[in-house]
Ligand SMILES: NC(=O)C1=CN([C@@H]2O[C@H](COP(=O)(O)OP(=O)(O)OC[C@H]3O[C@@H](n4cnc5c(N)ncnc54)[C@H](OP(=O)(O)O)[C@@H]3O)[C@@H](O)[C@H]2O)C=CC1
């Protein structure tokens with residue numbers, strides 16, 4: 001349970017605020033248990049008005065106050081921000097990182113604190129429909145693993161992995177994944193408009209097609225190739241469409257995108 005724990009968030013942009021919203025909306029914490037650290041005064045006002053939480057422009061103050069300290073800064077800011085936190089942690093605190101690429105070893109070296117859960121959520125976290133892959137530093141006790149699990153389950157499903165090597169893969173697949181889906185949806189909507197649908201109707205058709213296909217896949221338990229074959233009537237429209245998609249290398253292009261994201265995640269971690 002998170003009762004009596006102080007939760008500090010350092011870097012409260014898209015992901016940092018998603019965690020704040022998830023925790024408060026699930027009533028896992030009270031607003032008085034949350035402190036958000038971010039440099040711009042107008043952003044601090046916005047967060048405190050929206051969520052009723054305290055804010056600060058001082059990252060070290062947040063790290064000192066928090067029992068669970070969530071790092072939501074950009075990976076490119078680690079060299080500037082993490083050393084500010086060095087010496088601010090108590091031995092029983094927990095750092096939860098959402099940073100792409102950045103390894104637990106790098107966080108531990110810069111902050112002087114080695115109790116870390118490294119996670120990779122995605123933006124559907126904003127409606128508690130995310131998927132977060134996470135791993136914990138070696139020897140982290142069950143209590144703090146439990147805190148990490150509760151915090152991350154506030155923003156959707158969570159999957160714990162033993163080996164940190166899976167984190168950059170998760171970044172490329174599920175962390176970055178919503179962007180692939182949105183781009184495909186956008187292309188389909190534009191194709192609908194190109195044929196002559198009003199944009200509003202094209203968007204509704206595409207959105208519900210995606211929702212329906214995903215729910216059907218999850219509930220049917222069938223392999224996705226089998227589900228695709230069931231759409232493909234002999235000599236019909238789907239076969240004609242799929243032929244063009246294969247010719248255009250859709251699968252390879254998607255795989256190339258995932259590999260590019262994976263390489264970039266590794267670069268952000270200094271590899
Ligand atoms: N967006 C996504 O889909 C996902 C992102 N991530 C990871 O989450 C992290 C944040 O990404 P995202 O939320 O997209 O980025 P944002 O740019 O939205 O958030 C970063 C936040 O950090 C704040 N900030 C800037 N400088 C400092 C500082 N010196 N001290 C404290 N805070 C500071 C920024 O403030 P200001 O508004 O003033 O710039 C901003 O609010 C990254 O590490 C990313 O890899 C992980 C999974 C998914």
Ligand SMILES: O=C(O)[C@@H]1CCC=N1
Nearest residue numbers: 100122171175176177
């Ligand atoms: O684009 C990024 O770097 C972040 C990490 C995963 C999704 N967004």
